[in-house]
Amino acid sequence: MSKPDSGSSAGRLMEIIGVLQKHNAIRGITPEKLRLIVEDLGPTFVKLGQMLSLRADLLPPAYCEELQKLRSDVAPMSADEVKRVIEASLGIPLGDAFPSFTIEPLGSASIAQAHRAVLPTGKPVVVKVQREGIHDVMASDIALLRKAAGLLKLTPTGETIDFTMVLDEMWVVSQQEMDFLNEAANAEEFRRLNQDVAYVTCPRIYRELSTRQVLVMEAVEGIRIDDMEALKAEKYDPDEISRKLCLNYMKQVLDDGFFHADPHPGNLMIRDGQIVWLDLGMVGRLSAKDQSAFQKALGAVATGDVGGVTDAVLAISRHNTPVRREALYADVDAMMAEYLQMDIGAMNLGEIMQQVMALAQKHGLAMPDGVTMLARGMSTLEGLVASISPNVNLMELVTQRFTGDSLRDIDLKKTAIKDARAVYESVQKSLSTPALVNDALRAALKGELKLRLENPSAQVEAEARRVRETLLIHTALYAAGLITSAILALSAVEPRWLGLPWPSALSFALTGCYALWNGWRARRKTHKR
Numbered sequence: 001m002s003k004p005d006s007g008s009s010a011g012r013l014m015e016i017i018g019v020l021q022k023h024n025a026i027r028g029i030t031p032e033k034l035r036l037i038v039e040d041l042g043p044t045f046v047k048l049g050q051m052l053s054l055r056a057d058l059l060p061p062a063y064c065e066e067l068q069k070l071r072s073d074v075a076p077m078s079a080d081e082v083k084r085v086i087e088a089s090l091g092i093p094l095g096d097a098f099p100s101f102t103i104e105p106l107g108s109a110s111i112a113q114a115h116r117a118v119l120p121t122g123k124p125v126v127v128k129v130q131r132e133g134i135h136d137v138m139a140s141d142i143a144l145l146r147k148a149a150g151l152l153k154l155t156p157t158g159e160t161i162d163f164t165m166v167l168d169e170m171w172v173v174s175q176q177e178m179d180f181l182n183e184a185a186n187a188e189e190f191r192r193l194n195q196d197v198a199y200v201t202c203p204r205i206y207r208e209l210s211t212r213q214v215l216v217m218e219a220v221e222g223i224r225i226d227d228m229e230a231l232k233a234e235k236y237d238p239d240e241i242s243r244k245l246c247l248n249y250m251k252q253v254l255d256d257g258f259f260h261a262d263p264h265p266g267n268l269m270i271r272d273g274q275i276v277w278l279d280l281g282m283v284g285r286l287s288a289k290d291q292s293a294f295q296k297a298l299g300a301v302a303t304g305d306v307g308g309v310t311d312a313v314l315a316i317s318r319h320n321t322p323v324r325r326e327a328l329y330a331d332v333d334a335m336m337a338e339y340l341q342m343d344i345g346a347m348n349l350g351e352i353m354q355q356v357m358a359l360a361q362k363h364g365l366a367m368p369d370g371v372t373m374l375a376r377g378m379s380t381l382e383g384l385v386a387s388i389s390p391n392v393n394l395m396e397l398v399t400q401r402f403t404g405d406s407l408r409d410i411d412l413k414k415t416a417i418k419d420a421r422a423v424y425e426s427v428q429k430s431l432s433t434p435a436l437v438n439d440a441l442r443a444a445l446k447g448e449l450k451l452r453l454e455n456p457s458a459q460v461e462a463e464a465r466r467v468r469e470t471l472l473i474h475t476a477l478y479a480a481g482l483i484t485s486a487i488l489a490l491s492a493v494e495p496r497w498l499g500l501p502w503p504s505a506l507s508f509a510l511t512g513c514y515a516l517w518n519g520w521r522a523r524r525k526t527h528k529r
Contacts (some may be wrong), residue, residue, distance in 0.1 A: 013144045016041060031066035038067070043074045043110035044138045045145075048170050051177065051282070053376070059166070060361070061354055064376065076108040081132050082115070089213040096120075097209060098127065110134075111178060116219065124219040125206065128180065135178055142171050177281055180215040186280040187217070193256045200248050202277045220278065222271030226388055236270060242389035245275055246397045249381055253374060254295055254401075257286040261373045263381045284373035290316055294371070301352060302399045304340045306333045313356060317365035324363070331359050347395040350379030481511030 019040045020026075023033050038049040052059060053067035077085075082103065083094050090097050100118035107114055112130045119125055146167055176182050184205045194200045209216040223230045225245075231238060245268070252259035260267070261282040269276040286294065293315040300308025310329045335355050339347055353375040360367055382394050485507035497505035 009140060009144060013147060016144055031063045034063055035066045035069060038070060044141050046070050047110040048174065051173050052170060061358055074108050074110050076105045076113055077131060079103045082129050085129050085132050086214055089211045090209065125216050126219050128215040130213040138174055142167055179212050180210060181212055183215060183281040184210050186283050189258060190277065190280055193258060197248060199244050199274050201274050202280060220269050220271060220276050222269035222276055224265060225268040225270055226265040228388065231270060238389045239391055241270065242385045242392035243397065246385060246394045250398060250401055254291060257291045259284050259377065261377050263377055265384055284370045286370045290368055290371060298398055304336060306336050309336065313360055316371055317360055317367055319365050321364065328363050335359065348382055349395045350382045353378050481507060485511060
């Protein structure tokens with residue numbers, strides 16, 4: 001397909017404007033209206049809409065949820081077009097590359113379609129073939145839509161979304177999606193990172209036959225993960241599958257920082273006791289910093305630590321203007337209130353992440369695209385798990401993972417000395433730093449004490465001073481208890497409890513009880529107010 005000429009471009013522009021006028025876009029676009037516009041604009045825009053549904057950093061959540069309903073319904077390429085693309089891309093006749101090639105596609109989408117084939121070695125493969133000229137078509141459509149972008153306005157809460165910025169970002173993502181070597185690299189990285197996980201794999205890529213327009217991969221013959229009848233007939237346990245699926249996804253996120261961005265049932269197969277992840281064209285990445293902050297956020301959610309969640313949101317997000325931390329804290333507190341009454345097993349992690357994303361957007365905090373893709377991925381995964389195994393809960397498995405990690409990795413002696421030093425440093429900071437940023441008052445915020453320091457009054461300052469003095473006393477007592485426990489841990493006194501001399505273990509226990517008692521008193525006083 002040749003590049004569109006100026007006449008066809010002008011006609012396409014009028015078609016785009018006509019669709020926008022048909023849906024009265026100038027008066028604002030609701031989520032449903034946006035989906036209908038995308039469907040009317042055709043297959044390339046459906047693909048853009050599907051990718052955009054993963055990006056809550058670009059659109060409000062309601063719009064992302066609506067775009068998830070988009071489905072591609074595209075006529076397959078002709079046999080001649082398929083042959084032309086493969087031979088031009090590989091530089092050899094179709095029959096030489098694949099002695100057996102099934103022209104009837106396995107599936108047809110807006111960018112590519114897939115065919116069964118057999119290599120000269122006899123190995124069955126799947127060949128993903130890109131539509132001829134699709135790069136030029138999408139480039140032209142996006143360029144034309146930029147011209148019409150002035151007509152577009154979203155009105156979820158009265159704000160206007162910068163559609164030019166959205167289109168620019170989507171063009172970057174589209175180019176990556178249309179380069180099949182990116183998907184090949186993703187699949188190879190996924191296999192390497194999960195090579196030691198016996199129950200997980202993904203299709204092998206045949207690099208020597210893969211190009212930007214053609215991707216050749218191992219054919220996977222298995223059972224779709226949500227085909228309950230077939231799985232039970234083969235004696236598979238849905239609960240075990242769900243547990244392993246969730247644990248592996250947590251590994252992808254928390255250990256690898258590289259995860260499948262769209263874990264829907266069509267992208268997951270069961271074969272020979274393994275979960276096979278398909279279609280690695282869309283993956284998410286987390287930096288080491290974001291991984292650490294996300295782990296802390298999960299732990300804070302599991303323990304109902306409002307301050308910990310607030311800190312994690314601020315650590316992950318990007319912001320160019322000052323953030324009113326106490327206002328963010330209050331919103332997180334209100335969000336967490338409904339979860340404090342729930343059992344861990346009743347929590348929906350994807351839903352919590354979506355709510356956190358909405359709060360971040362409200363406070364002008366920009367989340368990295370990896371985090372927004374993760375929020376969508378978590379929601380998709382939990383929906384899948386709920387449909388095949390209602391007894392399995394992702395949040396519960398996450399909590400068990402943290403518990404297991406802490407019991408396996410902790411060195412009590414080193415931790416005691418490290419914690420004592422941290423408490424001592426906190427005491428020092430509390431003498432010299434402003435109330436809202438020192439560690440002691442952060443603990444006060446976690447106890448739901450909210451100080452409005454933008455407009456200080458004598459009463460507020462007196463209250464802050466009283467709280468600071470009280471916390472200094474408690475902190476000094478905690479420090480004394482921990483330091484004493486750490487010193488006793490170095491002794492050789494028998495018997496030993498939990499690997500520690502009994503005086504040290506007892507001292508740790510008493511210090512912990514004292515901390516819990518003070519926390520209970522603080523919360524009781526707060527409720528009385």
